[in-house]
Amino acid sequence: MRFWSLHPGHLDPRGLVRPAPGAVLALAALATLAGGPAASPTPAIATSPPDTVLRVTFLDVGQGDAVLLQAPEGQTALIDAGREDIVPLLRELGVEQIDLMVATHPHADHIGGMRGVIESIPVRFFMDNGEPHTTATYRGLIGALEARPEITYLEATPRTISLGSATLEVLPLLPRGTAEHNDRSITIVLRFGDFTGLLSGDSEVRQLTHLVGLGVVPELTLLKAPHHGSDNGFTWDFLRVARPRVVVISVGRNSYGHPRQAALDAYAATAGETWRTDRDGHLEVRGYEDGTFAVLRGDAVASARGAGRTWVGATAAAGVVGAATAASSGSGLRIRVHADAPGNDHQNPNGEYAVLENTASAPVAIAGWRLCDLANHCFRFPAGTVIAGGGRIVVHTGIGQPDGERYYMGRRQAVWNNGGDTATLYDEQGATVVVFSY
Numbered sequence: 001m002r003f004w005s006l007h008p009g010h011l012d013p014r015g016l017v018r019p020a021p022g023a024v025l026a027l028a029a030l031a032t033l034a035g036g037p038a039a040s041p042t043p044a045i046a047t048s049p050p051d052t053v054l055r056v057t058f059l060d061v062g063q064g065d066a067v068l069l070q071a072p073e074g075q076t077a078l079i080d081a082g083r084e085d086i087v088p089l090l091r092e093l094g095v096e097q098i099d100l101m102v103a104t105h106p107h108a109d110h111i112g113g114m115r116g117v118i119e120s121i122p123v124r125f126f127m128d129n130g131e132p133h134t135t136a137t138y139r140g141l142i143g144a145l146e147a148r149p150e151i152t153y154l155e156a157t158p159r160t161i162s163l164g165s166a167t168l169e170v171l172p173l174l175p176r177g178t179a180e181h182n183d184r185s186i187t188i189v190l191r192f193g194d195f196t197g198l199l200s201g202d203s204e205v206r207q208l209t210h211l212v213g214l215g216v217v218p219e220l221t222l223l224k225a226p227h228h229g230s231d232n233g234f235t236w237d238f239l240r241v242a243r244p245r246v247v248v249i250s251v252g253r254n255s256y257g258h259p260r261q262a263a264l265d266a267y268a269a270t271a272g273e274t275w276r277t278d279r280d281g282h283l284e285v286r287g288y289e290d291g292t293f294a295v296l297r298g299d300a301v302a303s304a305r306g307a308g309r310t311w312v313g314a315t316a317a318a319g320v321v322g323a324a325t326a327a328s329s330g331s332g333l334r335i336r337v338h339a340d341a342p343g344n345d346h347q348n349p350n351g352e353y354a355v356l357e358n359t360a361s362a363p364v365a366i367a368g369w370r371l372c373d374l375a376n377h378c379f380r381f382p383a384g385t386v387i388a389g390g391g392r393i394v395v396h397t398g399i400g401q402p403d404g405e406r407y408y409m410g411r412r413q414a415v416w417n418n419g420g421d422t423a424t425l426y427d428e429q430g431a432t433v434v435v436f437s438y
């Protein structure tokens with residue numbers, strides 16, 4: 001692997017610093033965020049596996065896009081930045097540096113918040129589609145970049161960028177001058193093990209058709225709905241190839257009718273679940289290397305990011321603070337489901353089980369909380385149920401005697417669908433704590 005150096009390269013026509021052509025870009029592990037289990041503050045954390053998850057957070061920025069990517073090793077990319085100032089939100093999420101900032105296309109609902117970010121948070125690389133725009137917002141962004149010569153400019157030519165152990169593939173664009181801005185949105189395929197995602201700004205039918213024709217659209221775990229769920233932001237051919245398991249629509253109050261019913265129907269017909277920032281707030285999709293994912297919603301996202309810092313934090317103190325934040329809301333919890341029991345599932349309901357892991361170091365009390373499948377078969381945790389810091393409990397489907405580590409739903413038939421299901425953990429008030437789909 002070649003690590004990119006920050007020596008100034010070529011200048012592009014706008015005066016932005018470019019790297020030499022043909023260079024391989026790898027965003028190296030940040031020295032200050034390189035702490036692993038060896039640097040963990042307590043034995044509980046030291047004996048737990050690192051939280052190897054790619055976090056893809058769709059910030060609720062109203063009508064617009066702002067997607068934060070965080071690699072397991074701590075590297076951060078920001079794909080678009082909404083229309084307004086998102087700096088307070090990024091600070092709340094613990095973002096201290098942005099390794100790569102991408103402007104998918106120069107419309108204000110995607111680049112409006114970038115100037116503030118550039119002026120407040122260190123940014124290492126900036127990528128756009130190379131096509132200027134005439135607006136004051138765009139000129140303000142270029143001005144902010146020119147004032148920061150330490151930021152290296154990248155044009156979105158096809159390339160692969162390493163973000164820690166995740167990769168970002170930049171797909172080919174329609175040639176400059178041949179399409180409107182939306183149809184020249186930078187399109188990125190995310191890969192983290194078997195987890196795949198696609199982010200494509202405001203792509204419309206023409207660009208999606210182009211990408212399908214090139215054969216560069218993979219089967220997806222996660223799709224960011226192109227163009228805020230517009231009916232020109234999907235094609236059936238695209239969805240047949242992409243077959244997303246989860247779709248996230250970044251949308252707010254608008255006069256365009258986004259999201260359109262035709263798009264919602266198409267996503268409902270092809271994806272297992274669809275989430276919307278206008279209804280669900282911030283949405284964090286946690287991608288795991290085995291291709292599974294979990295979705296956190298609303299306020300759980302910010303406190304969950306605290307839990308993530310347990311694993312990438314530079315100091316023991318940071319880890320403990322992060323863990324305490326997570327434990328208070330239970331959002332350091334993670335669910336896995338082992339749906340396929342040995343033999344006939346219905347004759348062996350204890351052969352299938354759900355595992356609740358506490359990735360934080362502080363214990364979480366879950367008495368009165370419910371674990372439910374998609375068909376709303378639920379199990380309520382009895383008084384006194386606690387998941388130790390770094391610990392786990394197992395919930396079997398069948399009948400048995402709970403012992404504080406193993407619980408039993410008391411059912412005589414299988415609950416978890418082998419072909420795919422959703423496990424949701426609700427707290428005592430019925431608020432969603434964590435969702436796991438497979």
Ligand SMILES: [Zn+2]
Nearest residue numbers: 064107109202
């Ligand atoms: Zn837009």
